[in-house]
Amino acid sequence: MNKRDFLVHGGGVLLSGATMGAAWAARPPANATPFEGATPAASHLARWQALQGLRFGCHTTLGRPVALILSDVIESAHAVSHTGVEQFTLSFEGPRALPLRAGLYTLQHAQTGDVAVYLEPVGQGEHITYAAHFSLLT
Known part of the structure; x- marks a missing residue:
């Protein structure tokens, strides 16, 4: 393959890779919390x-929108221990007509962004x- 053919056929891949990299770099870091405005x-x-009591948007594995309500925030008996770990469980309620399997979901809300x-x-x-369930370092 000569230099011209490489640039014509491979240049698009290089350009798209550079564009995707720029988009990735513009995203907030993966460890950023969804509550950036909180104290x-x-x-x-x-x-x-x-x-608590607010509605969060979500999608089933088939892409159908589902509304979940944060019904309860349950503090663990060892919520903040001397080890610096905060443990709690969020309880959500969803419609029976659109059940979700156990798995990772992106919840959307105006106050939190995507979580x-x-x-x-x-x-x-x-x-x-x-x-x-959450077990977070404090």
Whole structure:
């Protein structure tokens, strides 16, 4: 392959790779919290407690939109220990008509932005209840 053919056929790949890299670099870091506007002294637990009762958008694995309501924020018995670990569980309620399997989902809300959370179904009644467990360093 000569230099001209390489640039004509391979240049698009190089350009698209550079463009994707620029888009990746423009994103917030993966370890950024969804609550950037919150005071640093506020615990993660307190931040989620402030959102209790609010509706979060989500999508099923087939891409159908689902609304989940943050119904409860349950503090662990060892929520903030001497080891500097904060533990709590978020409880969400969703419609029975659109069940979610256990897995990683992106929750959307105007106050938090997109938040990746592992949800697992834990109960079923009038609604399906999902749990998201957190164990965070403080």
